[in-house]
Amino acid sequence: MKAAYLENGQIHVGEMPAPTPTKGQMLVRTHRCGLCASDAHFLCSGHEMVAKSQEFGGPYAAVDLGKRIVMGHEFVGEIVDYGPGSRRPLKVGAKVTSAPVMRQGGKTGIIGYVNELPGGFGEYMLLDEDLAMEVPADLPDDLAALIEPLAVGLEHARSGEPQPGEIPLVIGCGAIGLGVVAGLKLRGIGPIVAADFDAGRRAIAIQMGADVAVDPRELSPYDPIPDLGMKKPNLVYECVGKPGLLNQIVRGVGFGARIVMGGFCLEQEQLYVPLAQMKRLKINFACGEEQEDMELALRAIADGRIDVTPWLGARIGLSGVGEALDRMTDPASPVRTVVDPRTL
Structure with missing residues (x-):
């Protein structure tokens, strides 16, 4: 062959x-x-x-x-x-x-x-x-x-156990982050905030269901969001995989926030644990898709619920x-x- x-x-x-x-x-x-x-x-x-x-x-x-x-x-x-x-x-x-x-x-x-x-x-x-x-x-x-890359994002979205009324923040609008946005939208969770340096990726995030897409160089996605009545995200999906980003999230989020680590990074990550403890943060590590995510991705693409x-x-x-x-x-x-x- x-x-x-x-x-x-x-x-x-x-x-x-x-x-x-x-x-x-x-x-x-x-x-x-x-x-x-x-x-x-x-x-x-x-x-x-x-x-x-x-x-x-x-x-x-x-x-x-x-x-x-x-x-x-x-x-x-x-x-x-x-x-x-x-x-x-x-x-x-x-x-x-x-x-x-x-x-x-x-x-x-x-x-x-x-x-x-x-x-x-x-x-x-x-x-x-x-x-x-x-x-x-x-x-x-x-x-x-x-279907498979979408399924990975659906698994990450699911693993965060999002609840109605929460404001999720998706950092990184590559395939995984966009799949997370689509998965959250499919579950009726929102408003959804997406953050990415690239304008084109931010535009696609809006197409996938994000309510607000921010350039982190212009507005910290952890701060109160003007377009959301100055509310702050409390469920963060890291979909980049860069060293130092977890510490940045821990510093930026508020008390009781949850963090889902979905980005794949080969380098060692440093974490200042006392700050995460004082903020009572919960950190979850997401991985690849499971069969239920593949089945949902196939159905959602085939019936047009996710474009x-x-x-x-x-x-x-x-x-x-x-x-x-x-x-x-x-x-x-x-x-x-x-x-x-x-x-x-």
């Missing part, structure tokens, strides 16, 4: 062996795959991510960077076949997506971050038949590829993957670029 693969710290395009499904696995031909910031981080800091996963436990511990790896974990594709002895819950030819997790066939791990489990930057991939979900045939592939069209930028072939990953650090880049791995 053709694939964009990581080798020696660079993205190359070439031929790779197509995976063979075993019991409980389905072989899928990938139609689309979104580029995630996690892929860009792995491209730049793969050795550090693997080392820290091996030291502390984590999803990258089994990666062998001496071998080729096909990344890509935001995908939609078509079932081609099943491994022998599988239950075959969905028909061959059905369009499917899944959380990027494999539990079957003796090889477990995060799809796209295990050498033997190629991700969506290749023509073919393996999915766990117990986790795969059928996607409506009429849902465009570009939108279906956004992720503003996230979409370019559609590229395999030859554009390396350059697109390099551009992801630019806030002016699209929230999501999608790859069609069937094309070069």
Whole structure:
């Protein structure tokens, strides 16, 4: 199969062996795959991510960077076949997506971050038949590829246990932050405040359901908000992943606030605990999506309750993957670029 693969710290395009499904696995031909910031981080800091996963436990511990790896974990594709002895819950030819997790066939791990489990930057991939979900045939592939990143934001929104009448603040309007905004809006929570340095991302946050979007250089999002009758946010979602941001939030929020840490940061975070104690803060650490979040994301996109069209930028072939990953650090880049791995 053709694939964009990581080798020696660079993205190359070439031929790779197509995976063979075993019991409980389905072989899928990938139609689309979104580029995630996690892929860009792995491209730049793969050795550090693997080392820290091996030291502390984590999803990258089994990666062998001496071998080729096909990344890509935001995908939609078509079932081609099943491994022998599988239950075959969905028909061959059905369009499917899944959380990027494999539990079957003796090889477990995060799809796209295990050498033997190629991700969506290749023509073919393996999915766990117990986790795969059928996607409506009429849902465009570009939108279906956004189910997984939306599900992450929905999980983060849910993990904050938001209550009616609270004022949530979402810091960072990348895909995770925008998914949090959409998830809060879906739950009827608000008013919602979003904060981001980039005007374009703030505009998308408003489209996703935020009531107010602020530039932190002009207005501290922790202060009373004039457009909200001088009320202050009391539930903060950190969706950036930068060292020092947690301490900034602890200093900025008021008594009894809750903080959800969703940004993924490899660097050590310093926290002045006495201030958090005196303010009686509660800090929750959110992680990846669960099956209920994937199912909700699929339904909400399919029935139009959440419109992720503003996230979409370019559609590229395999030859554009390396350059697109390099551009992801630019806030002016699209929230999501999608790859069609069937094309070069």
